[in-house]
Ligand code: PRT
């Protein structure tokens with residue numbers, strides 16, 4: 001059977017999380033340091049290691065069947081590929097930033113300005129759709145130094161914590177897009193490979209669900225159970241077991257992690273005690 005070819009970033013911000021995802025899906029891939037491609041030992045996939053910039057094109061051309069890459073790169077390269085799944089890592093945004101001492105009162109600021117970026121397509125589209133005439137200076141790295149050296153009046157670059165902008169005396173003024181890592185796919189995957197892809201996506205979704213949810217156990221007086229179930233709306237049909245202590249029970253359920261942290265005080269006020277929050281390894285819905 002032919003293997004599903006998957007392009008991932010060779011080394012960079014997406015590499016480790018991409019490898020970890022396969023690991024969590026129970027797929028064994030060796031370290032592959034220095035190699036261009038490796039085959040998984042227990043799943044019919046072959047991994048190709050590439051620069052992230054090249055992944056959309058390789059997937060469009062079918063050199064790889066699918067790839068893991070940032071949405072920013074997918075939309076910048078504008079290739080004929082499908083986005084199949086958001087993966088929840090490598091979160092960032094593509095933003096416009098200007099020297100911090102400049103006054104900013106809206107995107108009219110950029111009219112007739114020079115803006116340095118590695119994202120000429122997305123920036124050009126942004127300017128066109130906002131009727132802004134500006135010069136896009138395409139540069140491939142260290143975009144943030146462009147205003148300081150007199151190459152541009154502003155920049156358009158990826159921001160995550162914002163510390164790079166701060167260190168270079170810049171301030172973020174507009175967000176063009178938000179991004180995270182996604183799976184992209186060729187539009188003509190062969191039926192045999194599609195089956196492998198479905199199996200892989202099934203595992204990836206189980207891993208994603210598990211990451212977002214926690215298994216929660218708590219003790220509470222029997223009369224508090226109804227209120228506790230209302231506090232955690234995700235807790236649809238909890239398992240309720242009687243405790244040795246008269247009138248008390250133990251409640252087990254799966255809840256969204258965010259929901260849990262937002263409501264911990266309410267749970268305690270309602271009488272919940274001995275709360276345990278346990279990670280889930282896989283969650284098949
Ligand atoms: O060699 P190759 O071409 O494969 O890698 P690369 O150096 O082009 O890409 P890499 O590894 O830097 O980024 C890969 C992908 O990670 C990007 O396309 C984004 O989808 C995502 N990502 C997430 C980021 C960041 N966070 C990020 N912070 N990509 C880049 N940055 C850079 C940004 O360019 C800027 O220089 O980090 C700096 C800003 O970070 P903060 O935290 O200071 O705001």
Ligand code: ZN
Nearest residue numbers: 051052053054
């Ligand atoms: Zn790159």
